[in-house]
Amino acid sequence: MTGTVASIWRHPIKSHGREELLRVQVAAGQCLPFDRKWAVAHDAAKLGDGAQWVPCTNFSRGAKAPKLMAISAAMDEGSNTVTLTHPAQPGLTINPDRADDHERFLNWVTALSPENRAQPARLVTVGRGMTDTDFESVSFINMASHRAVEKAMDRELDPTRWRGNFLIEGFAPWEERNWIGKRLRIGEAEFEVREHITRCLATTANPATGERDADTLGALKSNWGHQDCGVYAVVTKPGVVVRDEPVEVIT
Known part of the structure; x- marks a missing residue:
């Protein structure tokens, strides 16, 4: 199973802004550099x-x-x-x-x-990324799952609502729900998938306006019986990740 990195994002101050990167160096056991540092x-x-x-x-x-x-x-x-x-x-x-x-x-x-x-x-700051997980994590958003939510809601949604680090293309909708315990390889870097990401009210707000305008949680619950979108992983092997690079799912 192979896909590609569609975009890379980090959030220097937790919940206070996002920026897109073209490439990033990841280190074992750590968040993206400066991701949620504060x-x-x-x-x-x-x-x-x-x-x-x-x-x-x-x-x-x-x-x-x-x-x-x-x-x-x-x-x-x-x-x-x-x-x-x-x-x-x-x-x-x-x-x-x-x-x-x-x-x-x-x-x-x-x-x-x-x-x-x-x-x-x-x-x-505490010298590590202030992630929602008690371990230093990176997050992956399957763009096919994102589009499934768009289709269910009959509207376009900015994928930065999910505040993921790596947005990835080329996989089936919700395929990532079978990745817990598996590894992802991007170039030399490898990641172990640990948890589903259960979503909160933040995703109901439009990243362009800051106004709540979409019941993402209701759509997830009524259509798929959960409030998850994306997965948390840990970096197990360091390397450089570049946009448009292949993503391989390995066991």
Whole structure:
């Protein structure tokens, strides 16, 4: 079974913007470089000692603040800066590791946060990707499954709603649901598929507008009896992944 990499995405600040890559170097046991390196803890967060991974409920995210879904990001690795843009906001460039940039960022993002929800309080990092999984994961979205959801809803959907790292073509709809425990090979890199991705309300918001406009969860549940789209995997062998490169499913 062979497909291709349709696109590659990373999200430097968890739930606060996405950027497309043409190629990426992956390392064993790690997220994509700078993917979800930072997250925005809200004012009701319980972070413990602040040095360990904690669940996504401690962070501002699109499930609770849909306008966040319309943020785009551009990471400059050399200067360690992230430029954020949004259709309702002026652009903003910050260094997430600089304390004097945090207030500017919080002022910017608070305008996109519902007043009746926990408010963004601080930028945090723990030295690993702040994924929804307690292990450092990368995610794969089968574009055929995405199109099956579009067909069921009788409308086009931007696939970045799913916030995946690798969007892949050439497989049958929902074929990825049989990949748990299998490996994927892209060039020299290899990945072990670990879990299905159960979806939340973030996917109901349009990435172009930040407005909820599609009952993706209802469509998944009523048509297929689950709320999953995509799979989580771990990098087991390092390598460079390039857009349009073949994806091979191996046992």
